[in-house]
Amino acid sequence: MKQRNKIIAMILMMVTIIALFMLYNTGPNLDYVIPRRAIRLATILLVGISVAYSSLIFQTITNNKILTPAIMGYESVFILFQTVIVFIYGDKTFQVITHQDNFFYAVLLMMAFSFLMYVLIFGKSKQNIYHLLLLGLVLGALFQTFGQFLQIVIDPNEFSVIQGFMFVSFNKINTDLLLIAGVTLLGALLFGQRYLKYLDVIALGREHAVNLGLNYNKLVKIYMLLISLLVSVSTALVGPVTFLGILVTNLTYELFQTRKHRYMVWLCSGIACVALLLGQFLVEHIFNFSTTVSIVVNFVGGLYFMYLMLKTRKAI
Amino acid sequence: MICFEKITKTYGKRLVLDNISCSLPKGKITSLIGPNGAGKSTLLSIISRLLDADQGKIYLDDICISDYKSGDLAKRLSILRQSNHIDLRLTVRDLVAFGRFPYSKGRLTADDQVQIDKAIHFAQLEDMAHSYIDELSGGQRQRAFIAMIIAQDTDYILLDEPLNNLDMKHAVLVMKTLRRLVDELGKTVVIVIHEINFAAQYSDYIIAMKDGKIVYNDETDQVVQAHTLKEVFGIDFDIITKNGKNICNYFNIET
DSSP states (O other), rough: OHHHHHHHHHHHHHHHHHHHHHTTTSSSOHHHHHHHHHHHHHHHHHHHHHHHHHHHHHHHHHOTTTTOOGGGHHHHHHHHHHHHHHHHGGGGHHHHOHHHHHHHHHHHHHHHHHHHHHHHHTTTTTOOOOHHHHHHHHHHHHHHHHHHHHHSSSSSHHHHHHHHHHSSOOOOHHHHHHHHHHHHHHHHHHHHHHHHHHHHTTOOOOOOHHHHTTEEEEEEHHHHHHHHHHHHHHHHHHHOOOOHHHHHHHHHHHHOOOOOHHHHHHHHHHHHHHHHHHHHHHHISSSSSSSOOOOOOHHHHHHHHHHHHHHHHHHO | OEEEEEEEEEETTTTEEEEEEEEOOOTTTEEEETTTTSHHHHHHHHHHTOOOOEEEEEEEEEEGGGGSSSHHTTTEEEEEOOOOOOSSSBBBHHHHHTTTTHHTTTOOOHHHHHHHHHEEEETOOOGGSSSSSGGGGHHHHHHHHHHHHHHOOOOOOEEEEETTTOOOOHHHHHHHHHHHHOOOOOOOOEEEEEEEEHHHHHOOEEEEETTTEEEEEEHEEEEESSSHHHHSSSSSOOOETTTEEEEOSSSSSSO
């Protein structure tokens, strides 16, 4: 199939799945069902774009196709933060602190985490992205275990509040959070737009990037801040969902020839949104909520990815 | 002209470059030779800003390289390191097009297209311009990277072991391409090279390094002498003169 046809096919698929998602089996209470579905749709689109965008950037700056920002411990930072505030305030947490404030602090924390790791690594002129990954991995594990420790200590009723953050769910509906996350995403996208062209060069590796006149360290810092913004959007809205990143980025690499990031981010976002919408649709209407969207997406997407790999293997 | 003054670099406690100063002549091929660990690659990386020196300054046409904007420097000086493993599905032409990035920032103009075609022609890669780089042999891939550097169209071209892992045919092709860059386009080429005979045949000047110091810096024929090479490498050499150029034999020499 030609590139153009593939893109058209993807857009058609997206429109169809959105229509199905909104209109299938609505029942008589349209006034009730449609707005709720619209909010879920908006959530999925925001999450799809931020996961695709952050994973693609992350894989390019690490030159590695099997990593997602999850390895850097961003999500662990988020969950630890939630655990700590629940630990402090107990089940009154969201009477003391609003969802918007919570989101705002989480974003700040994750950006601070990004910056801290950057300073720790590049401040000592080690200048190696693998040190950065290693540090992220270790800190991520540290935060995760510390979070787990607190989760064991706290009251089981309060733990159920945290559990809401720990599992991916598109059924949490919070319009206030949706708005602020949407604005954050839009800001991140507008800010990131002018840095996309440099990613094409960074994909060649540090030495080629420096040779071609990029300020590599500064750019990596900017991308890491951007990633922390995007991961906060997706994690705050639905939970730790960046696992999806490996699948959608690799599908993009397999399906589309282009290596220009200003196209790739949108193709990848499209794939992520289709995958999430399809998964959520199946969960709602076929499985009647007896399974989760992560399982559906990983199962179906994994099979499709294996099919693509086998097909390209034959061609060689 | 590239000058560097009092460059010092340590890795941990190990002194890799020991307060060295030198200048590299314009419009010539200069080869850096020396045993492993002499600091050749480190020096090349420092000159090309891939690595920061602990002390010392590098001047490109009398302006310190730290005073150049990175984007401007990329139009004056290019570097190709030895490991060029890229896990991307790019055609040779796509790769060569990256050489135009300092000029067009990714949006190729008609002039860029002309330069890309010229670079591919110069490196004699027309046949494989549309092949994917991950399907090429090591020698072809190396020439594709050199074509990218040619498209970058810088006055100064630095190459770190461009002949690494190449067979004789491709090694000669690469060296001839570099020679033509200097003779036909007036570029300045600096290479780190291990095979002494390639340095002896194709370079104008040789800088010999040992233990972080420059031990010889002279015209090729002056450096390619039995006693100088013995001092640098610690083994015996037998010098043969053929067509006005020195060739070294260092195999099976009775001592």
